[in-house]
Amino acid sequence: MTDKLTVSVLGTGIMGAAMARNLARAGHTVRAWNRSHAKAEPLAADGVFVADSPAEAVEGADVVLTMLYDGPAALDVMRQATAALRPGTAWLQSTTAGSERIADLAAFADEHNLVFYDAPVLGTRQPAEAGQLLVLAAGPVDTRERVAPVLDAVGARTVWTGEDGAEGSATRLKLVANSWVIATTNAVGEVLALARALGVDPQSFFDAIAGGPLDMGYLRAKAGLILNDQLSPAQFAVGTAAKDARLIVEAGEKNGVRLDGAAASAERLKRAAAQGHGDEDMAAAYFASFDEQQR
Secondary structure, eight states: OOSOOEEEEEOOSHHHHHHHHHHHHTTOEEEEEOSSHHHHGGGGGGTOEEOSSHHHHTTTOSEEEEOOSSHHHHHHHHHHTGGGOOTTOEEEEOSOOOTTTHHHHHHHHHHTTOEEEEOOEEOOHHHHHTTOEEEEEEOOGGGHHHHHHHHHHHEEEEEEEESOGGGOHHHHHHHHHHHHHHHHHHHHHHHHHHHHHHTOOHHHHHHHHTTSTTOOHHHHHHHHHHHTTOOOSOSSBHHHHHHHHHHHHHHHHHTTOOOHHHHHHHHHHHHHIIIIITTSBGGGGGGGGSSSOOO
């Protein structure tokens, strides 16, 4: 079987557009669709066919990759594509859908004889553009070679978490990882907000922890975005992070775990979005520490 495939990418936001470009650069035939057609149009310059509908995008696809807002959005778009889906097509479901939605997506795949892979990714704009995402995946072993060229084009590494995508093991790991990312990002914002309120130069904080166990590259990267007013274009947007934080809290509740920090993070991100920062990098949750717009 040739390793050059026809791949349909449904959803070309920050992550999906980068994935589509890397697939095209790897020599695959890429057909893309986005709810806002204008956002997908620039992909044509990279050799990507920009479709007018999900059904048009999946015509002739060997692999369908979904990178949409949430589980219901992914299911809705796949339903729109139903008429053109070929039995046996592999579906790499990379949307952060939440553990409660995976069963619905897997059921759709089973109904239409699709080979379902639960395949969320870890990473933001820069690793996505560089094809260096970490793919968390679960799906049948006997067809993994069919999707391997796609995974290799978008990611630096694939971590397999199980053999049945319907069990959602990859999505559950993604929620755990994102809980750490979101908690850390919100902590960065609060540290800088407190420093500002107390008249402390942030650099003195960085100097105090330099080289020790409290120091970390992620802290300095996110703090730099805030301090240097580089929150746009977003690496990972406030609005999307707020959705993921909500999914994390819901997952905890449904499994008898109280996640107070995650709930507070979800509220901060929601407040920052309401202040007008929804499309900025998630580090803009910093502004949720203040009652009024501040720069």
